[in-house]
Amino acid sequence: xxxxxxxxxNRVPIPKxxxxxxxxxxxxxxxxxxxxxxxxxxSRCIQCKKPSCKNGCPVNVxxxxxxxxxxxxxxxxxxxxxxxxxxxxxxxxxxxxQETQCEMTCALAKKGAPVAIGRLERYVADWERxxxxxxxxxxxxxxxxxxxxxxxxxxxxGLTCAADLAKLGYEVIIFEALHVAGxxxxxxxxxxxxxxxxxxxxxxxxxxxxxxxTLDHVIGKIATADELLQNGYNAVFxxxxxxxxxxxxxxxxxxxxxYSANEFLTRTNLMKAYLFPEYDTPIKVGKRVVVFGxxxxxxxxxxxxxxxxxxxxxxxxxxxxxxxxxxAEERDNAEEEGVIFKLLTNPKRFIGDEQGRVKAVELYEMExxxxxxxGRRRPIxxxxxxxxxxxxxxxxxxxxxPNPIIPSTTKGLELTKWGTVKTDEATGRTSKEKIxxxxxxxxxxxxxxxxxxxxxxxxxDIHAYLKGKTSLSCIK
Amino acid sequence: xxQILARExxxxxxxxxxxxxxxxxxxxxxxxxxxxRSDERGExxxxxxxxxxxxxxxxxxxxxxxxxxxKKLALLCAxxxxxxxVGPLGRPTEVEKFGTVVCVAGGFAIATIVPIARAMKKxxxxxxxxxxxRTKDLVFWEERLASxxxxxxxxxxxxxxxxxxLVTEPLKELLQNTKVDxxxxxxxxxxxxxxxxxxxxxxxxxxxxxxxxxxxGTGMCGCCRASVGGETKFVCVDGPDxxxxxxxxxxxxxxxxxYLDEEKKSLQLWExxxxxx
Numbered sequence: 001x002x003x004x005x006x007x008x009x010n011r012v013p014i015p016k017x018x019x020x021x022x023x024x025x026x027x028x029x030x031x032x033x034x035x036x037x038x039x040x041x042x043s044r045c046i047q048c049k050k051p052s053c054k055n056g057c058p059v060n061v062x063x064x065x066x067x068x069x070x071x072x073x074x075x076x077x078x079x080x081x082x083x084x085x086x087x088x089x090x091x092x093x094x095x096x097x098q099e100t101q102c103e104m105t106c107a108l109a110k111k112g113a114p115v116a117i118g119r120l121e122r123y124v125a126d127w128e129r130x131x132x133x134x135x136x137x138x139x140x141x142x143x144x145x146x147x148x149x150x151x152x153x154x155x156x157x158g159l160t161c162a163a164d165l166a167k168l169g170y171e172v173i174i175f176e177a178l179h180v181a182g183x184x185x186x187x188x189x190x191x192x193x194x195x196x197x198x199x200x201x202x203x204x205x206x207x208x209x210x211x212x213x214t215l216d217h218v219i220g221k222i223a224t225a226d227e228l229l230q231n232g233y234n235a236v237f238x239x240x241x242x243x244x245x246x247x248x249x250x251x252x253x254x255x256x257x258x259y260s261a262n263e264f265l266t267r268t269n270l271m272k273a274y275l276f277p278e279y280d281t282p283i284k285v286g287k288r289v290v291v292f293g294x295x296x297x298x299x300x301x302x303x304x305x306x307x308x309x310x311x312x313x314x315x316x317x318x319x320x321x322x323x324x325x326x327x328a329e330e331r332d333n334a335e336e337e338g339v340i341f342k343l344l345t346n347p348k349r350f351i352g353d354e355q356g357r358v359k360a361v362e363l364y365e366m367e368x369x370x371x372x373x374x375g376r377r378r379p380i381x382x383x384x385x386x387x388x389x390x391x392x393x394x395x396x397x398x399x400x401x402p403n404p405i406i407p408s409t410t411k412g413l414e415l416t417k418w419g420t421v422k423t424d425e426a427t428g429r430t431s432k433e434k435i436x437x438x439x440x441x442x443x444x445x446x447x448x449x450x451x452x453x454x455x456x457x458x459x460x461d462i463h464a465y466l467k468g469k470t471s472l473s474c475i476k
Numbered sequence: 477x478x479q480i481l482a483r484e485x486x487x488x489x490x491x492x493x494x495x496x497x498x499x500x501x502x503x504x505x506x507x508x509x510x511x512x513r514s515d516e517r518g519e520x521x522x523x524x525x526x527x528x529x530x531x532x533x534x535x536x537x538x539x540x541x542x543x544x545x546x547k548k549l550a551l552l553c554a555x556x557x558x559x560x561x562v563g564p565l566g567r568p569t570e571v572e573k574f575g576t577v578v579c580v581a582g583g584f585a586i587a588t589i590v591p592i593a594r595a596m597k598k599x600x601x602x603x604x605x606x607x608x609x610r611t612k613d614l615v616f617w618e619e620r621l622a623s624x625x626x627x628x629x630x631x632x633x634x635x636x637x638x639x640x641x642l643v644t645e646p647l648k649e650l651l652q653n654t655k656v657d658x659x660x661x662x663x664x665x666x667x668x669x670x671x672x673x674x675x676x677x678x679x680x681x682x683x684x685x686x687x688x689x690x691x692x693g694t695g696m697c698g699c700c701r702a703s704v705g706g707e708t709k710f711v712c713v714d715g716p717d718x719x720x721x722x723x724x725x726x727x728x729x730x731x732x733x734x735y736l737d738e739e740k741k742s743l744q745l746w747e748x749x750x751x752x753x
Contacts, residue, residue, distance in 0.1 A: 177694050179513060179520070179560045187692075216562040218694055222499050245698045247708060254703055254727055256734040263697035271519070271691065277745045280519040280544050281691075282738035356730025403695050404713060 009113040012041040023306045023337040026191045026274055030094070038123040042071040045115045048107050053117060056105035058453030059160070061085045063102055063117055070124055079128045082121065087163035087206060088156065088452065090129065090198045091185060093122025096449045097327050129201050141210045145169035147466050150233040152219045152406070155183025156448045157239035157439030159206050160455030161462075166209040168463055173233075175217040178270065183241050185448070187270035188262070190300050192307070193330075196269075220405035225413075229434055235462045235473070237428070238421065238437040239455065242445055243403030248292065248396050252350030257284065257358040261293070261301045261397035268304045286392020287311045290361060292347060293397035294324035299331060301395045302339045310393070313339050318346040318366050323376045344368070344379065348386060350394065360390045399445050406441070414475075420444055424475050428458030433474045436462060478561035481534055483554050486616040489541040490584045491550055492526070493558075498533030500525075500563045506591040507569030507685065507717055510537065511693040513560035514548040521545045522690045522712070525564060526587035535563075538587030544742045565693050566716045569683065573600040575657035578650055579625070580606045580643050580671055582663025586617050588685065589662050594624040596660075602626050604654075606646050608667070612637035643667065644674045651678040658683065661720060665729050672720030684720040686711045688731055703727050 015031040016022070022029050033041065045067045053063045062081050069078035082089050098104075098118035106114035147170050151158045154176040162172045180186050185199045207213060219225060225236050245260030247253050259267075264283070267273040271281035289305040291298050294317035305313045315334070317324060320343050324331060335341065344366040351360040365385035368377035402419040414422040414431035423430055423442040430437050438454030440446060465473045482494040500510065509522045527536035541550045552558070569592050577596045581589035586607050597603045605625035609615050610633045622628045629646045630638040639646065643663075650656060651674070659682040661671035668684040675682040688700040688711050695713035702711050703724035709715060 177562070178692065179562075187696075216560050217499075218562060218565065221564055222503055242696070244695050244710060244713075247698070247701075254701055254708060254731065256731050260698040263691060263699045266691050266697050272517075276738065277742045279517045280742055282735045282742065284734070284738070355733070356727065357734075405695065 007046065007108070007111070008044045009108070009111055011044070011113045011116055012037045012119075014116070014119050019336040019338070022192065023303075024309075026307055028195050029192050029333060032126055033119055033123045038120060039071060039073075041116050042067050042120055044108070044113075045071070046107060052105040052107065053102040053115075056102040058101065058449050059086050059456050061102070061121070066124060067115070067117070067120055070120060075124065075127050075131070078124045082124050083205075086121075086452070087160055087209075088202045089121050090125035090202055091156070091194060092449055092452070093118050093120075093125050094194050094198070095189060095447075097447060099328070101449065125198075125202075129198075142167055142169040144171060147171065147234045148173070148232055149235045149237065149462060150175065150228040151237045151239060152225070153177075153183055153239040153241050153439070153441075154181035154203070154213055155185060155239060155241045155439060155451065157241075157451035157455040157458075158183070158237070159203065160452040161237050161239065161438070161459045162211040162455075163206045163209055164456055164459035165462065166206070166211045168459075170463075170466075172211045174211060174213045175219050176213060176215050177218045177240070179215055180270070181213045181215065187266045188242075188297070188300070189448075190265065190269055190304050192303070193300065218405065220409040225406065225410045225432075225435055234434070234466055236435045237455070237458050237462065238406060238430075238435060238441055239439040239451070240403060240406055240441050242400040242440045243419075244401050246396070246398040246401060248347060248398065250347055250349050252352055252358065253396070255350055255352040255356055255358040257286070257392060258350065258394045258396070261291070261297045261395055262400070264301050264395050265297070265304065268308065274304075274308055283308060284393065285310045288314075288389075288391050289393045289395065290314045290316050290389070290391050291395045291397055292316050293399075294319065294326055295397065295399070296326045296330055297399075298395075298397035299326045299334045299339075301397050303334050303337060305393070305395070306337055306339065314342050315339055316342045316345050316347065316363065318344065318379045319376060320344055320368060346379070346381065347394075351388070358391060358394055360388050361394060362386055362388050400440070402441060402444075410435070418444060422475065425454075426457060427461035428454055429461065429473065429475050431475050434465075435474070477557040477559065479557045480552055480554055483552070486538065486584075486587075487614045489550070490538065490614075490616065491541075492536060492538045492587070493549075493552070494534050494536050495558060495561055496533060497535045497561050497563075500561065501528045501530050501533050501535050504528040504535060504564040505568035506571065506595045507588075508564040508566050509693075509716060510535065510561055510563030511565060511690065512537070512545075512549070512558055512562075514545055514552070515559055518548065518559065519545050520560070520691055520693065522565070522687070522693055524585075524588040524685065524716075525591070527591055535561075536587075538584055540584040543739050544746045547743065547746060562693065566712060567714070569595070569660070569685075569717050571595045571599050575601065576604065576655060577601045578604045578606065578647065578656050578659045580608075580647055580659065580661040580663070581621075582608045582643060582667040583610070583614070585663040585685075586621060589660065590617065590621055590624060592660055592662075593621060597624050597626070601657075604650060604656075605629070606631065606643045606650075608632070608643035608663070609637070610634065642670070644670050647671060648674050651675060651680060656680050659720075660684075665725065665732065668720060669723075669725040669729075672723065672725075676721050682720040683717050684723065685716045686718060686723065686728060687716070688728060689734065702731075
C-alpha cells in the first residue's frame, strides 16, 4: 500500500427480509451481502499495522488478512485464512456478538462505523459453501498421531475443540446426547437466525477433518467420563452445554401452556414443530404469548412465537431497556417484527382454567432503585400495581443451571458454588486428571463464540499435555 | 440405527421389541427408560426398559399402540431398525432388602414391573405381585411375573379371568393382613394415583414411576416437570421413580393432556396417509 487510505464511514447495511414478511416465516432474516456489497465493505478496512480487532476475537481470527484476500477477490485464500482459526465461520458470521468483540476494537469503531467484520465473515463462509469444488484441499487429513480424545457434546465448544485436535492428527470422537450434532446451534437458535443447513454444513466440515460423531450417547449414563479414560481415550473434553432451565418459582408455573424457553425452542427448532403435523412433535401457542426475560433466548422465543401464529407476543422484563442483556440487533429485530416490550414488569402468579391450562398471569410493576452487584439498577416492586393479563402461553427465558448428569457421575470433579465445573479459564483443566471442560458447563450460559474460544484453548492444552510439553492435566 | 432383533405381540396392541443396543444393555438397570424415535419426522418418546441381556447386547422394550409414534412403531418387524434409541436414562429403582415388597402393575406396565420384581427378589425381599388387566384377552406375562414373585394375584376389571375388580382391592387386603414394607406401583397414571391413595392410610412407602410427556429426556427442556412434595422435579433426571404420596397427580394428568387435540390430528393424518398407500 503506497498511500494512506481515505477513511470511509459508510458501513454497508445488510439486506434483510422486511419485518412484515419475516414475522410469519422461518426463512433467514438477514440475507447476506452481494459480491458488490462485500467488496465495498471490505474496502473500508484500513489494514492497521497493529490490528486491534484480532484481540477482540476469542478465537483470534486473522481479520485484516482475510478481509484483504476478500477485497482482492482471492476467495479461496480468504476461506483458508478464516478457517485456519475458525472452523465454524458460517455460524459465527451470523450469531457472534461482534459489536462487543472484534467490531468494538476495530480502529473505525471510535468513529462510530466499525468494519462489518461479522457480515464479511458470513460472506466468505457462504461463498465457500456455494463453491465446494474449489475448497477440496480442506478435506486433506493430517497424519494420525495415534492419540485418542473423547469430546462430550457437539455444540460450539465441542466442535471447535474436535476440529483443532483433528487438524493436529488426533483421533477424535464426539459423543452427542441428541439425535443430531450441533447442540444449541440446532435445538436453541432458530432457523431464521441460523439456518440448520449452515450448521450441518459446518458439522460436515468437522467430520471431513476426520472427527467421528456418535449420536444418541448421554455420557454419564451410557458410559462415564472415567470409563472413557479407562477405555483407551488419552483425554476427555467435557462440553455438554446448557443444563436445566430455570423457572420463576411462582404459583402455577407447572400449568400446561407454560414452557421453558429451552422446551419451546427445542420443539420448534430441533423437532420442527412449526411444520406440525407433517412432523409429529406438536406445539401450542394460542393468541397471546408472554415471554419472561430480556436476553437473546427471550428474543428468539418471542420471535418464534410470532412465526408460529401468535397474534400478540409480549416480552416481560423486570428491568428497563438499557439493562436488557440481549444484543441490540436482536432486540431491534424483535421489536420491528411486532414483539411488544413490557418493561419494569414482573409476574406474581399464573392462573389456570378447569383443565389445568394457563389462562392468565398476574403481573406487577417495578421501579429502578440502587445499583446491585451486577452494576445494574435493582428493580423494586411498586406497591399496589398488580394487574391481570389474559394469556394462552407463557415462556420463562431465565437462563439455566448446570445439568446434573455429568457432575453426579464423575467422581472427584470439583464444582463451583453455582454447580458449574471448576475450570482453569486459560486451559480448560478441571480438578481431575485428563479431563478438560469448556462452554456453558464451565461458565454458565454464555455465547457461542466464548464456548468456541474455550474449545480452542482446551485443544491447545490437551495437545501440550499429550505431546509432553507440560506434565499437568488438572488444576493443582 | 438400532436393529429390531425380534418382535413379539403380547396382545393385539401391545408389542415387544428386542433391540440391538449393546452399550445400553451393558448399563441398563431396573426402572430406567430409553428415548425412541421411529423416523426423521418422528417424536422422541420415552419407553421403559423391560429387560436386557448384557452378553447378547440387546434391550427389550414393550409399548402399547396409542398415538402416532407407537402406531408407527407397531408397523416395524424383526430386521427393521429404530432411528434413535437413547439410554439408559433416569435413575434406577431403589432396590435393597426392605422385607416384604408388593409390586403392582396395570396393563402394559407388567413389562416394566418384571425386572423390578426380579431385582427385589434377588435382594432378598418377599415379593408379592399384583397384575391387573381390563379383560382376559389382554393378559400377558403371567408366568413370567409369577417366576420372580413369591405370590401373584391377577385381576381383571370384568372378571373374565381370575379375580374380578381393580388392583387396589387386593392391595388393600394385603396391607390390612400382612406387614408390607414397600409398595411399587406402575401403570396408567390414574391407577398409580389410586394405589398411592390406598397405601397412604397404612403409611407404607409407595414408589411410582411417572410417565409425563418428554422431549430430550436428559434434563434440558423441563417438559416432564412434575410437582412432588411441593417441589418442581424433572422426571427424566430426578425420576422417573417418586414417592407416590407426594406426587401432585392432578397436575401430572393435566400436563399429560396438553396435546390431546394435536395428538388426534396427527394420528388422523397418519392413518389417512397409510390408507392411501
